[in-house]
Amino acid sequence: xxxxxxxxxxxxxxxxxxxxxxxxxxxxxxxxxxxxxxxxxxxxxxxxxxxxxxxxxxxxxxxxxxxxxxxxxxxxxxxxxxxxxxxxxxxxxxxxxxxxxxxxxxxxxxxxxxxxxxxxxxxxxxxxxxxxxxxxxxxxxxxxxxxxxxxxxxxxxxxxxxxxxxxxxxxxxxxxxxxxxxxxxxxxxxxxxxxxxxxxxxxxxxxxxxxxxxxxxxxxxxxxxxxxxxxxxxxxxxxxxxxxxxxxxxxxxxxxxxxxxxxxxxxxxxxxxxxxxxxx
Numbered sequence: 001x002x003x004x005x006x007x008x009x010x011x012x013x014x015x016x017x018x019x020x021x022x023x024x025x026x027x028x029x030x031x032x033x034x035x036x037x038x039x040x041x042x043x044x045x046x047x048x049x050x051x052x053x054x055x056x057x058x059x060x061x062x063x064x065x066x067x068x069x070x071x072x073x074x075x076x077x078x079x080x081x082x083x084x085x086x087x088x089x090x091x092x093x094x095x096x097x098x099x100x101x102x103x104x105x106x107x108x109x110x111x112x113x114x115x116x117x118x119x120x121x122x123x124x125x126x127x128x129x130x131x132x133x134x135x136x137x138x139x140x141x142x143x144x145x146x147x148x149x150x151x152x153x154x155x156x157x158x159x160x161x162x163x164x165x166x167x168x169x170x171x172x173x174x175x176x177x178x179x180x181x182x183x184x185x186x187x188x189x190x191x192x193x194x195x196x197x198x199x200x201x202x203x204x205x206x207x208x209x210x211x212x213x214x215x216x217x218x219x220x221x222x223x224x225x226x227x228x229x230x231x232x233x234x235x236x237x238x239x240x241x242x243x244x245x246x247x248x249x250x251x252x253x254x255x256x257x258x259x260x261x262x263x264x265x266x267x268x269x270x271x272x273x274x275x276x277x278x279x280x
Contacts, residue, residue, distance in 0.1 A: 018234070018238070018262070018265040018266050018268075018269045019231045019232070019234035019235045019238065019265075019269050020032075020035075020231045021269065022230075022231070022269060022270070022273045023231055027136050027137065030085045030088070030089060030136045031133065031136055031231070033078070033081050033082050033085045034082070034085065034091075034129070034132050034133065034136070036078055036082075037066075037078065037082050037096070038129055040062075040078065041059075041062065041099060041100060041103055042103060042125075044058045044059055044062060044103065045059070045103045045104075045106045045107060048170070052107045055107055056104070056107060059100060059103060059104060059107075062100070063097070063100055066079055066082075066096065066100075069082055069083035070083050070086075070087075071083075072084075085136075089135050089136050090135060091132055091135040091136070092131070092135070095128035095129070095131040095132050096128070096132070098123070098124045098128045099124060099125065099128045099129065101124050102121060102123075102124025102125035102128065103125065105120075105121050105124065105125075106172070110171050110172040110173065111172075111173055111177060112173075112174060112175075112176050112177065113176065113177050113178065114176050114177070115176045115178070115179070115209070117176070118174060118176055119153065121156075121174075122152065122153045122156040122157060123149065123152065123153065125156060126152035126153065126155050126156035127148060127149040127150075127151075127152030127153055127156075128152070129152060130147075130148030130149065130151055130152040130232065131145065131148050131149070131152075133148070133231075133232060134147075134148050134229070134232070137228045137229055137231065137232065138228045139225045139228060140222070140224050140225055141222040141224060141225055143221070143222055144220070144221060144222065144225050144229065146216075146217075146220040147217050147218075147220035147221040147225075147229070147232075148232070150213050150214075150216040150217040150220060151213070151214070151217035151232060151235070151236055153213045154210050154211075154213035154214040154216075154217060154236070155235065155236075155239050157206070157209065157210040157213065158210050158239045158240075158242050158243055160174045160175070161203065161206055161207065161210065161243075161246060161253065162242060162246065162253060162258055162259075163253075164190065164253050164254075165193055165253060165254050168190050168191050168193075173187055173190055175190070175202070175206065179202060179205065179206065180202070182202075182205075183198050183199075183201050183202035183205070184198050185198045185199055185202050193254040193255075195252055195254050195255065199251065200250065200251050203246070203251035203253075204251065207243055207246060207247060207251070210243055211240075211243065214239075214240055214243075217236065218236075221233075230272055230273050230275075231269075231273075233272050234268055234269040234272040234273065237268045237271075237272055238260055238264075238265050238268050241260050241264065241268065242258065242260050245258050245259075245260070246258055
């Protein structure tokens with residue numbers, strides 16, 4: 001059975017689904033379609049069984065089918081629907097191709113020397129999604145693009161901090177090597193899940209960096225665009241809540257199951273929607 005875009009989004013139980021479920025029907029459907037594309041692209045790389053060569057080939061074919069979808073000729077109904085969504089909302093194509101490049105990065109490297117290197121990855125796998133979404137939401141001010149870019153980096157950094165242990169189990173360490181050196185904390189310690197003062201100091205620094213990007217995103221969002229960006233702001237609040245939980249657990253992402261519950265996600269989404277619906 002072929003899953004619909006809505007089923008893919010709902011099945012994921014992601015923050016994305018709860019944040020965007022309160023959009024008007026047309027925009028909600030468009031967001032589900034974009035999310036399903038992102039999810040399916042990510043799934044190609046995250047398949048733990050297949051070799052890197054097979055994944056490269058699948059990504060190559062996926063990109064070709066995506067290009068065919070502009071004329072409705074892809075073999076994948078999802079991509080044909082995405083082609084119509086891109087046309088309807090006049091979404092630039094570059095973020096979609098950049099997203100695929102970001103997924104290729106996960107096949108090319110599992111370590112990052114500096115934060116500048118990691119920032120490129122965060123832009124490609126997360127900021128690009130924001131740049132797709134704001135076209136569906138609608139906006140007036142060019143600075144909203146900066147909002148999308150900075151928010152995407154903030155969200156991805158939060159994911160990285162939460163998932164340090166899981167990523168290490170899969171052979172990936174996203175924390176910049178420069179930061180490990182700065183705080184005298186080693187890859188071996190990450191792999192062995194060593195929770196000590198050096199780790200806490202490093203995490204304090206990393207959380208501070210993520211917070212900075214959240215703050216930059218807020219500064220980039222003009223008052224005129226706050227109402228249409230309520231769904232993105234809901235994502236911002238949900239992920240900021242995640243950062244607060246990491247801090248509350250004294251950064252022990254190795255031994256604590258740090259998550260924002262379904263009830264919390266839904267509550268945050270409704271709260272943000274109500275605030276921007278009533279105030280603006």
